[in-house]
Amino acid sequence: MIGRLLSGVAVVLLFAGAYLMALNVAREARRTAPGDSQAGDAVGPQIILRGVEMVEMRREGQVYRLVSDNASYSIRSGYAFASNVTLLLKEREGDVVVTAPEASWDMNEGRIDLGKGASAKDGFGWTAVSPRAGVDLNAEVITAEDARVEGPGLSVEGSNLRWRWQDGTVVLDSPKSRILPEKVRIPEKRG
Secondary structure: OOOHHHHHHHHHHHHHHHHHHHHHHHHHHHHOOOEEEEEEEEEEEEEEEEEEEEEEEOOOOOOEEEEEEEEEEEEEOOOEEEEEEEEEEEEOOOEEEEEEEEEEEEEOOOEEEEOEEEEOOOOOOOEEEOEEEEEEEEOOOEEEEEEEEEEEEEEEEEEEEEHHHHHHHHEEEEEEEEEOHOOOOOOOOOO
16 A cells, blocks of 8 residues: 555655656756747747757759757748757858858758858858858858958958858959968869
């Protein structure tokens, strides 16, 4: 009799402990979940993720990968919010790697906002740094109002950056350049 009573108490304590632990996790997730004015205040149900890798595979065959320490996904709005982000964009000749402190990914529109700045680099030694940037996955372009682009022997600062990673083109308005001829690499012939 006492054995059954003790096992019943143990089961009740087990369920109570699980409930309290789930409640604590929910409070912590609510406290640490990032907000975004674009998604609105009523984001609805969210999925909270830690140490996450999100992969989006498009009909056209492109694969985009986002790796993050912490992320949340709003089911109602289709937004994913992430911190300490690494985004991999496939280029013809390799990957463009974008890093940022945080990202807001509108999965319905295929747009990623990097509101706290970002840096991007490709396999050829080209980098771009901006205090605020955006990625349009449909148009395959990285945009920024102000940016610094650096490559082998070349540094350019300007506005209205447009880096089309599939075409391999970078455009800046109002560029101010600094060229270091001894570090400029001669382009390889492709044939």
